[in-house]
Amino acid sequence: MKHHQPRPGNRRSARRLLAGVLSSVLLLAMAFVGALVGEAGSATAASNSTLRVAADTSITTFNPFLSYYDGELAIIGNIYPTLTSIDSKGTPVPYLAKSWSTSADKLTWTFKLQSGLKWSDGKPITAADAAWTFNLIMHNQVAATSNGSLVANFAKVTAPDATTLVITTKKPQANMLYLSIPVSGIAIVPEHIWKSHVSGLKSYKNMDFPVVGYGPWILAGNVTNQYATLKANKDFFMGAPKFDTLISQYFSNSDAAVAALRSGQLDELGGVTATQFGALDKASNVTTYQQAANGWTAMEINSGAKTRTGKPMGTGNPILADIRVRQAIALAINRQTLVAKVLDGRGVPGAGYLPPGYPQWWWQPPASERLDYNPAKANSILDAAGYKKGTNGIRVDPTTHKPLVFRLGIHSDDTGDAQIAPYLQGWLKAVGIGVKIESMSFDQLNVNLSKGDWDMLMDGWSTGADPTYLLSIQTCATLPLDDGTAGNTDAFYCNPTYDKLFNKQVTEFDQKQRSQTVAQMQDILYKANADIILYYKN
Numbered sequence: 001m002k003h004h005q006p007r008p009g010n011r012r013s014a015r016r017l018l019a020g021v022l023s024s025v026l027l028l029a030m031a032f033v034g035a036l037v038g039e040a041g042s043a044t045a046a047s048n049s050t051l052r053v054a055a056d057t058s059i060t061t062f063n064p065f066l067s068y069y070d071g072e073l074a075i076i077g078n079i080y081p082t083l084t085s086i087d088s089k090g091t092p093v094p095y096l097a098k099s100w101s102t103s104a105d106k107l108t109w110t111f112k113l114q115s116g117l118k119w120s121d122g123k124p125i126t127a128a129d130a131a132w133t134f135n136l137i138m139h140n141q142v143a144a145t146s147n148g149s150l151v152a153n154f155a156k157v158t159a160p161d162a163t164t165l166v167i168t169t170k171k172p173q174a175n176m177l178y179l180s181i182p183v184s185g186i187a188i189v190p191e192h193i194w195k196s197h198v199s200g201l202k203s204y205k206n207m208d209f210p211v212v213g214y215g216p217w218i219l220a221g222n223v224t225n226q227y228a229t230l231k232a233n234k235d236f237f238m239g240a241p242k243f244d245t246l247i248s249q250y251f252s253n254s255d256a257a258v259a260a261l262r263s264g265q266l267d268e269l270g271g272v273t274a275t276q277f278g279a280l281d282k283a284s285n286v287t288t289y290q291q292a293a294n295g296w297t298a299m300e301i302n303s304g305a306k307t308r309t310g311k312p313m314g315t316g317n318p319i320l321a322d323i324r325v326r327q328a329i330a331l332a333i334n335r336q337t338l339v340a341k342v343l344d345g346r347g348v349p350g351a352g353y354l355p356p357g358y359p360q361w362w363w364q365p366p367a368s369e370r371l372d373y374n375p376a377k378a379n380s381i382l383d384a385a386g387y388k389k390g391t392n393g394i395r396v397d398p399t400t401h402k403p404l405v406f407r408l409g410i411h412s413d414d415t416g417d418a419q420i421a422p423y424l425q426g427w428l429k430a431v432g433i434g435v436k437i438e439s440m441s442f443d444q445l446n447v448n449l450s451k452g453d454w455d456m457l458m459d460g461w462s463t464g465a466d467p468t469y470l471l472s473i474q475t476c477a478t479l480p481l482d483d484g485t486a487g488n489t490d491a492f493y494c495n496p497t498y499d500k501l502f503n504k505q506v507t508e509f510d511q512k513q514r515s516q517t518v519a520q521m522q523d524i525l526y527k528a529n530a531d532i533i534l535y536y537k538n
Contacts, residue, residue: 303491
């Protein structure tokens, strides 16, 4: 879920992106499957034709140009159309675009759009809306906040007529059919509504209810930090949802959500802890299932927050800029224990940046380069680097004489974070590194992240069938501007070599070749230890 994941990447300490493999355009978000296709179990549980699901994160905006929280993206993916969707095998299928073709040189893509569709205010949906949306992201830095990386290779986007959209790219782009898919891709918005909000886009929350859009649902209202209300779009061209109303409810902690599920106040819930899953698995009124991991849980390390121009920012501890310290931290963590104790075995120990739910992208480091649990080696690295232990067992920086004590930000509303933090604290203390755990709300943690006001923090992301977006958040282009806006980074990582490979993989149509390039990128991230992947949770 961008912890953000279909739990979506999000858990996220920082953000999570809801981007699971969806079996049709109707399956726009994992939590909403029952509402959209009318599963018998969900329909039976709901009353008065209302389905109640748990939001994965709090909701701060419904502006698709700025949003990246799971709870927001799940709703945005249901109220705005996209060019394509993906089926259960991850293959692109029609949505707003009913067909497409590409030129021989693969630089020009022509999409033929559905005709006769109308926005919820009765205005016609045309290719001009799609062209306007893409052009805004291409030429407006604020509009590019969430998805600018997806159109970075676009040269021109035009709408020759009402049902034809033409996109010309600078170089061949292999993932064109994945750029505008529900939830994890670019949502197409009505130009006649949004053009008046461009000047104030960075502060516009898109809460003029009912929100004008087009999808299986219409956003009818929202009570901050409580719930959002959606009404079925009876005119949706693929068929109306099987419920009249959908309530996406936010819970301050997962225990409260589980209690609501047990009592029947909630009909569907995802992303529960291993302990909660075990208990619910025994409940007579609850059906449970597991899904291969499409995201990860990690500890981010602030090795030096900066803007795109290289201007330092934030309050991160400069000692973490030392790669040897970050390597020692990675070696001090027992990922196998976290899977066993925190997940009750329902997951896989972390390493590569992309999750095992997509085997075509999953990468593991060579045995000789793995940074598996090895406190003796961690101590040796820190000793050799001159970080000697004081009388209290905490190491000291030989230059500044400051102790190696780092802040660890965790989500106060995430049970997993609370379980993981004491393990990290104990393991790092064993190698002479102090950890000060700082528990804060989801929103506050993300505020701190964007400002660079942190040392280490818990985070989580997920991905869809195409990994471009998740890979993009580690590029230099996602660093914030000097005024602090337009950033979508999670660890302030920036590496020109990584960026070159990122641009290369987008142009590779051969799956094997592209997988090899993506593997090189994951190797770079693994060695940098800015994102220490702890595990992939089922």
